Amino acid sequence: MKRLLIALFCILTLPVFAQEQTASVHEATKEEGFNAGEMILHHVGDSHEWHFFGEANEGPHFTLPLPIIAYRAGHGLSVFSSHHLYPEGTVHDGLKLEHEHLESVDGTEVHDFSITKNVASMLLSVALLLFVFFSVAAGYRKNHGQAPRGIQSFFEPVIVFVRDEVAKKAIGPKYEKYLPYLLTIFFFIWFNNLMGLLPGAANLTGNLAVTFLFAFITLLITTFSSNKYYWSHIFWTPGVPLWLRPIMIPVELIGVISKPFSLMVRLFANITAGHIIILSFISLIFIFNTIGIAPLSIAFGLFINVLELLVAILQAYIFTLLTAMYIGGAVEEHHDHDYGIGGDDADAPAVVGGHGH
């Protein structure tokens, strides 16, 4: 993970500069040809249309226009198909796209509630999730009291794993209340990670808005299910010298925020990094402008893609496990070990959940 993060930061910084240049010499680069940074950012970012292949003005292409839903104060709601706004810069109903950002021509503030590529992808994944897990649930009804069969036997070990290894171990006896949420985020993240690896798919779990919302929901659940031990730990940290305790309050409060923040950044960075690396390897062909580099690009791209299959479930697991640990830290009844000298690390989830990172 660390390596991927480093790679992310290395590559992420490059396109930023590249993009700044591009903004000024946009026409020039188009003449020059391929711009890797722009291409990659376009692929990992959100879009108002679902582009599969080809270019709009050169030969065969296939692009799915998506609905634009925008609200402007004074103007009201505008709903229309996104193909009116492409190619970028085309004005329709007083709106235009500037680097996939919806802007109004007259400068009023636009609230963009469009069904973007990410939203459409999410809807697809939700349909898939509902289909899969309704089938699994139907399996339990049909094979009542019998051994699992078909899709049911594929997902049962995963569900049992999340229940026994994640929820039960990290949260403790009160795990049942939080299990539906944990299962939902686990499978949502896993499915969307995998769907993001498909060609032409959206980079949903590598979008900061998505990971932010999950992190925020986790923060809300943690805060609202916390007990007095959790808060006494924050405002009167046991096990530290008395004079240090007031200083610990802001530290602990930062910890409360930094825990979900780390969740948000970890998932976003891992998934986006994977996408960027694969796209970078593919871009090498066009950067060197030779087919000779293609075997290397494909070999490395394939390797990273296979690695991403692992990362997909690993990140879903890590996100779910850490969420469970934070909840576990908030609902834990006894903090006896905190009063001991140096603390007791035997109860690992509670310690991690209690101290943050």
Place this chain on the structure above:
Amino acid sequence: MLTNPSIGLLFWQLVIFLILLFLLTKFAWKPILSSLKERENSIEGALRMADQAKLEMQLLKAGNEKLLAEARLERDNILKEASAIATQQIEDAKTKASEEGQRLISQAREAIQNEKNAALAEVKNTAAQLSIDIAERILRRELTDASAQTQLVDSYLKEVKLN
């Protein structure tokens, strides 16, 4: 662009995710988890019952073995007793038989002795009577002659049969 979350996506995600959470919780997780729990409980119960049955079997087997051992012991005892009784009876019968034999033999001996004594007494009496008779006849014929006398004794002796 990457680090700038859009409000639209946030809004739609919140709506979609909450609906997903609701639907999955109600129609997937609850039935799945309760079925899993039910099955685990039934498996656990079955295992526990199997263990109990095994224990009972063992107890039963131990009881059977104990009974069998007891039966065997009793059989051995009975056999031993029976053979002891049989030996005793044979012994008794033997002693009785030999006693009876002894008794019969002694009785026979006694009877023989008695008969012998009686016979001897009778012989003595007969001989005495005969002697008296002969003597009487001799005395009666004494007067005739000596040869006649002898002849007479002989004839008498022929007449007399020792019976």
